[in-house]
Amino acid sequence: MAGxxxxxxxxxxxxxxxxxAAAAPAPAAGxxxxxxxxxxxxxxxGGEAEFLxxxxxTAMVREALLKVLEARPEEPVSFLADYxxxxxxxxxxxxxxxxxxPAPPQRLARALWYxxxxxxxxxxxxxxxxxxxxxxxxxxxxxxxxxxDGRLYSELLRRICQLGAAPQEVSGALLRxxxxxxxxxxxxxxxxxxxxxxxxxxxFVAKAHALYDVLxxxxxxxxxxxxxxxxxxxxxALGGGDFSVPVRYLEAGSKLGPDCLALAMDRxxxxxxxxxxxxxxxFLKKATALFVAKVKPVD
Amino acid sequence: MSGAAGPGxxxxxxxxxxxxxxxxxxxxxxxxxxxxxxxxxxxRGGAADVQEIVFKNFYTAFLSLRVQRAGPPGxxxxxxxxxxxxxxxxxxxxxxxxxxxxxxxHQMLCDMEQVTxxxxxxxxxxxxxxxxxxxxxxxxxxxxxxxxxxxxxxxxQLTPPEQPASxxxxxxxxxxxxxxxxxxxxxxxxxxxxxxxxxxxxxxVDGCYDVNLLSYT
Numbered sequence: 001m002a003g004x005x006x007x008x009x010x011x012x013x014x015x016x017x018x019x020x021a022a023a024a025p026a027p028a029a030g031x032x033x034x035x036x037x038x039x040x041x042x043x044x045x046g047g048e049a050e051f052l053x054x055x056x057x058t059a060m061v062r063e064a065l066l067k068v069l070e071a072r073p074e075e076p077v078s079f080l081a082d083y084x085x086x087x088x089x090x091x092x093x094x095x096x097x098x099x100x101x102p103a104p105p106q107r108l109a110r111a112l113w114y115x116x117x118x119x120x121x122x123x124x125x126x127x128x129x130x131x132x133x134x135x136x137x138x139x140x141x142x143x144x145x146x147x148x149d150g151r152l153y154s155e156l157l158r159r160i161c162q163l164g165a166a167p168q169e170v171s172g173a174l175l176r177x178x179x180x181x182x183x184x185x186x187x188x189x190x191x192x193x194x195x196x197x198x199x200x201x202x203x204f205v206a207k208a209h210a211l212y213d214v215l216x217x218x219x220x221x222x223x224x225x226x227x228x229x230x231x232x233x234x235x236x237a238l239g240g241g242d243f244s245v246p247v248r249y250l251e252a253g254s255k256l257g258p259d260c261l262a263l264a265m266d267r268x269x270x271x272x273x274x275x276x277x278x279x280x281x282x283f284l285k286k287a288t289a290l291f292v293a294k295v296k297p298v299d
Numbered sequence: 300m301s302g303a304a305g306p307g308x309x310x311x312x313x314x315x316x317x318x319x320x321x322x323x324x325x326x327x328x329x330x331x332x333x334x335x336x337x338x339x340x341x342x343r344g345g346a347a348d349v350q351e352i353v354f355k356n357f358y359t360a361f362l363s364l365r366v367q368r369a370g371p372p373g374x375x376x377x378x379x380x381x382x383x384x385x386x387x388x389x390x391x392x393x394x395x396x397x398x399x400x401x402x403x404x405h406q407m408l409c410d411m412e413q414v415t416x417x418x419x420x421x422x423x424x425x426x427x428x429x430x431x432x433x434x435x436x437x438x439x440x441x442x443x444x445x446x447x448x449x450x451x452x453x454x455x456q457l458t459p460p461e462q463p464a465s466x467x468x469x470x471x472x473x474x475x476x477x478x479x480x481x482x483x484x485x486x487x488x489x490x491x492x493x494x495x496x497x498x499x500x501x502x503x504v505d506g507c508y509d510v511n512l513l514s515y516t
Contacts, residue, residue: 184499189496190495190497190499192495197490211476211480211483214471214479215476217471234480237484252484256484258473261473266470269470287483290487291486291487294487296495298495298499298501299498
């Protein structure tokens with residue numbers, strides 16, 4: 001936090017003071033744990049621990065730490081700075097003071113921030129964040145009609161896709177499958193799945209990039225036959241839908257092992273065909289087409 | 300015990316002769332020796348592996364079983380594979396008299412492979428019962444397919460059948476390729492496994508509604 005400028009101007013400090021004054025009588029009425037803590041600090045009613053409790057700093061910092069643990073950001077300082085900034089912008093105090101909800105662009109930005117907090121493999125944290133984002137987007141102001149419509153949802157998905165290195169064409173193909181129409185009310189489950197798919201797509205594209213780097217061997221142009229062989233192997237591994245889940249996983253593990261892949265690539269190279277190269281864009285397109293085909297379309 | 304035959308199993312086709320009571324030479328017909336024999340053969344003199352024999356008792360107290368097995372040419376020997384197996388705990392009382400029984404391979408005294416004929420020797424020492432026999436005789440082969448034969452080849456072969464004899468030098472590193480491809484596969488499976496159950500509930504097909512869905516109210 002050392003780098004963050006002491007931005008809260010006097011008005012905000014005043015708001016804090018007011019809140020503190022307002023909150024002061026409430027715990028004194030008889031909140032059990034506050035008193036012994038205050039006594040332990042030895043400061044009586046004005047003790048430091050008690051102040052932290054009363055002003056909500058303890059809970060706030062704990063929440064922030066939890067978020068850091070959830071997200072495990074690479075740069076915790078900027079993450080925390082961002083977090084507290086959001087807290088000020090979107091906190092209950094701000095909402096009460098303004099008495100009106102932020103406009104859609106702000107809500108979108110906040111929702112985007114929430115869904116990016118945790119990686120999708122941290123399933124609980126990710127789902128929690130998505131549900132928070134859903135609430136943020138759904139709080140549609142004074143009309144008291146909670147819910148997310150297709151327009152906001154699709155816009156959020158578009159923004160998520162812009163975060164990564166996915167070509168427009170690729171993300172467009174996915175969006176066509178999962179986005180909703182402007183007037184449609186989006187159920188949470190559909191929302192969750194759409195957001196998840198976009199994030200996974202970004203990761204998939206990153207992996208496809210890395211795979212192309214391996215395949216081209218640093219020359220910038222990978223052999224078309226090899227690329228096709230690898231993609232075909234992946235497609236076959238994904239296609240085995242006849243078996244139950246564990247068998248399918250075992251089968252894919254076997255097919256995608258180094259031995260089988262080496263064999264497939266070797267066979268491809270032995271084909272007496274004109275040696276051509278496959279561009280990175282084409283490879284990405286073909287690889288993500290395999291992925292998008294497995295995404296369940298909204299219906 | 301009844302219906303020991305599993306639903307997926309079919310009994311072997313076989314022909315059983317009716318129970319023939321043992322005749323003493325010159326004996327009167329009224330004398331009941333308390334022993335009867337049922338012969339069972341497979342069609343066209345064939346042989347079969349026997350896994351299980353299922354039948355319904357009809358007042359037989361003891362059962363012995365002898366089999367003939369395919370072997371070197373010459374007169375076939377009868378081999379005893381079950382000796383005085385008790386079906387009724389007390390021959391004079393009803394208990395066990397009409398139960399279903401299942402005899403399995405491990406209860407037999409000899410191998411049950413390539414059996415050409417079976418002979419059931421039934422004994423009923425009690426004079427209380429005029430007739431005794433066994434009914435609904437069924438012979439089952441071992442399970443047709445052993446599970447091993449059902450395995451796909453990729454599961455049983457840990458290494459691919461043929462290694463590339465001379466890997467091309469320009470081949471990308473299979474280890475790295477495999478790592479990336481496997482991760483791409485995992486990501487796709489994530490999408491498959493965490494599908495949304497909810498539906499928007501669209502009624503239109505490609506932006507057009509079926510006219511029957513429109514209501515005038």
